[in-house]
Amino acid sequence: MTEIHALSESDRDEWLPLWRGYLVFYEEELSDRQTSLTFERLTDPDYPVHGAIARDASGRAIGFVHWLTHTSTWAEGPYCYLEDLFVAPDVRGGGVGRALIATVTEWAGEAGCSQVYWLTQSHNAAARVLYDKVATDTGFVHYSVDLTRE
Template sequence: MTEIRPLTSTDREAWLPLWHGYIEFYESEVSDEQTALTWNRLLDPQFPIHGAIATGDGGRAIGFVHWLTHAATWSATPYVYLEDLFVTPDTRGTGAGRALIAHVTQWAREHDAAKVYWLTQETNATARSLYDRVATRTGFVHYEIGPMP
């Protein structure tokens, strides 16, 4: 059974391999300094980034979700951006990803947010099969400029 709970300072050793797996999945690199900064932000109650960890049988960490809130021009209440979602390869398809999304959705309701939204790669078929069941595909195309010098 998957359990979801907010990250605490004692979760760093369980979170770190998941974080590295997430970065590796996206074939990217994040410095140790940025990893430390991200971890500290996740635990800082004054910072608008939040995190939760998923545990499976025996309490083993199997996934995480990170989200942030921001003001919006189209809403009096904030939006919630689900920035990072990761579930270990051996537990994909078990409901852990769905539970992590549900956790963020419930948090958004409790904090009077207007909506929850996120992005993923077009080629991320496993995740997209879940996303297509729990959310509405908006049809927007993502663009970015960066990294900034």
């Protein structure tokens, strides 16, 4: 059985390898400083970004989800952006990703959000099988301008 709870300082050592696995999956590199800052933000109750960690029946950390909200010009309530979702490779397909998404959608509903949305790479076929079951593909294409790189 999967248990999900809000990230806390005591989760850092088990969250970190999952975070690193997530970055490897997306072929990204972040500095140790940024990783520490990210975790500090996720566990700071006064910071407007949230995180949860999933554990299996033995208590092993097997996944995480991070999200935040923002106002929208298209809705009265805020939107909830599910920014990061990762499940350990050895337990994928077992309902952990679905449970993590459900955690966010439940939280967002209680927070008065109008919608939950996320992005994924078009070639992330395994994840998209789940996403197509729990959400609607809006057909939007994502563009980005990176202001931090020269």
